[in-house]
C-alpha cells in the first residue's frame with residue numbers, strides 16, 4: 069500500500085532498547101579469538117625464521133672453523149647466532165642466522181676451540197604445545213559441533229540453538245506507556261481497553277468475558293505499531309515478547325515452527341503478557357500464493373502459529389499483537405475469529421497528530437523560543453512518527469554540532485529538508501505545487517459531489533499522500549445500502565469523478581497526470597452504461613457482450629476477443645461512450661465555474677489543514693445566514 073520508509077534504523081529509539089532480537093546470528097566470538105591466536109603464533113614463527121638467514125648444519129660448522137661466528141644460543145631444538153662484524157659470509161638478512169639443532173657431541177668443544185661465545189637457552193614452547201595439542205583441535209571440534217547442531221537438529225534445545233529468539237528478548241520492565249504515543253488516538257483507544265484485562269485477568273475470567281487473542285495492527289512503516297504494542301505491555305506492566313516474522317524464516321525446514329512452539333510455551337508460562345510479531349506478512353502470506361514447493365517452511369511456521377493461537381484459552385492472558393503494512397496478502401486463516409480478529413489500522417498522522425508527536429519527542433530537548441512546532445507540523449505532510457522523531461534528533465544533533473545550547477527553528481528547517489531529501493526516493497512527499505494541484509483536484513471532486521443531486525455525501529477530503537499514485541482522496545459515504553443505480557445517479561457519479569481534473573483545468577489552465585485513475589473509472593462506468601445497462605438512447609436496449617477476461621490468467625492477457633457485434637457497432641459504441649463523457653465534462657465545467665468561490669474556499673482550507681471533515685465542508689459551502697449578512 070505504502071512505499072517502505074526505511075528510516076527506522078536512524079530514528080532515535082526513545083525507549084532505549086530494541087531487545088537485540090533482530091540481530092542476525094552467525095558470529096562466534098570464540099572462533100574469532102582462536103583465529104587471532106593462530107595468526108599471531110604463525111606470524112611470530114615466520115618472523116623468527118625470516119629475520120635471520122637459515123643455514124645448514126654443515127655451513128654452520130664450516131663458519132665456526134673459519135672463525136666467522138661471534139656468538140650462539142643453543143636450545144633444545146635450534147641454534148641461533150650472529151656472525152662477526154665484517155665477516156665475509158653475511159647473507160641478505162645481515163649477521164644473524166639460525167638453524168635446526170642436530171645431535172653433535174663435538175659442537176661444544178668446537179665452539180670452545182674457536183672462542184665462540186655460547187650459552188644454552190630454554191625454548192619457551194609450552195604455549196605452542198598447549199595451542200597445538202589442545203586449543204586448536206578443541207576449537208575446531210567445537211565449531212563443527214555447533215555447525216552441525218544448528219543445521220540438523222532444530223529445536224533440540226541444547227544451548228538454546230533453535231530456541232525462539234523472542235525468549236531471549238522478553239523484556240520485563242517496559243518504560244514505554246501510552247503517554248509516549250501521540251497522534252494516533254483511535255488506535256491507542258482500542259488498545260487501552262486491553263490494559264485492564266492484562267492487569268487483572270482473573271476478574272475477566274470470573275465474568276466470562278471474551279478477550280481478543282490476537283490484534284492486528286495495520287499501518288505504514290514507522291507509524292508506531294511497535295511503539296503501541298510496547299506501550300500496551302508497559303502500561304499493564306506485563307512482559308513483552310517480540311519477534312519479527314522474518315526471524316522465523318530459516319534455511320532448514322522445521323526451525324520456524326519450533327521457534328513458534330517455544331515462543332508460545334514461554335509466553336504461556338509468564339502470562340499475562342504480550343507477544344508481538346512484527347512483519348507478520350513474511351510468514352502469514354496467503355498459502356496458495358507463489359510457486360508450489362518453495363514455501364514449505366513458511367507454511368509450516370504459519371500452521372504452527374495458527375495451531376498455537378487456537379490452542380490457548382482466550383482468557384489465559386496472552387495477547388498476540390501482530391503488525392503488518394500489507395494486510396491484503398495475509399492468509400485469510402489468520403484473520404478468522406479467535407485469531408487476529410481485531411484489526412486496528414493506523415493512518416499517517418494529520419497535521420494535529422504530527423504536532424502532538426513532535427511535542428512528545430521534544431519533551432527532553434531544550435528548544436529555542438523561536439521554534440514553532442505547528443509550523444514544523446505544517447511542513448511535514450506525509451511524515452510518520454518515526455520520521456518526526458528523526459527530525460527532532462537531526463535538529464538536536466545539528467544544534468550540538470554548532471555548539472548551541474538550544475535547538476532553534478533554523479535547525480528544524482535543515483532537518484526537515486534532510487529527511488525529505490532522504491525520503492523522496494522512497495515515498496511520497498509533495499512539493500508545494502503538487503500540494504496545491506492536489507488540493508484543487510480533491511476540492512473539485514468534493515464540490516461537484518456537494519452540488520449535484522444524486523451523489524453520495526462527502527465525508528472527508530484529504531491531501532495527505534497515501535500509497536503509490538494517490539496524492540489525496542475524497543471519501544464519500546453512501547447514505548443507504550444500494551443494490552441498483554438509476555441513470556441520473558450514474559451520471560452524477562461520473563460528474564464527481566471528472567470534477568478533480570476539471571478543477572485543475574479551470575484553476576491552473578493545465579492538467580496533470582494525477583487524474584488517471586479517475587478517468588479510468590469514469591470510462592468504465594460510461595462503458596457499462598452503454599454496453600450493459602442499455603442506457604444509451606442511440607444504442608437502444610441491446611446489451612453488448614464485453615470482452616471476456618480470462619479467469620485464471622493475468623487480467624492483462626486477452627484470449628482473443630469474443631465480440632458478437634460488428635465493427636460498425638463497435639465504433640458507434642465508442643462514440644456513444646465519448647459523448648456521455650463529453651456531456652458530463654461540459655456540465656461539470658459549468659458547475660465548477662459557477663462555484664469557483666466554494667472551490668477556492670475548500671482548497672485553501674485543505675492546504676491549511678490537509679484533512680477537512682464533513683461538517684466543516686458543509687459550513688464552508690453553505691455559510692450560516694448571519695455570516696452572509698455580515699459580509
Ligand code: ADP
Nearest residue numbers: 248249250289290291292293294295453454457
Ligand atoms: P512501526 O513499528 O510502525 O514501523 P515504530 O513503532 O517502530 O514503527 O516507530 C519507530 C519510532 O518512531 C518509535 O520508537 C517512536 O520513537 C517514533 N514514533 C512512531 N510513531 C509515533 C507516535 N505515534 N508517537 C510518538 N512517537 C512515534
Ligand code: ZN
Nearest residue numbers: 509568583586
Ligand atoms: Zn481524483
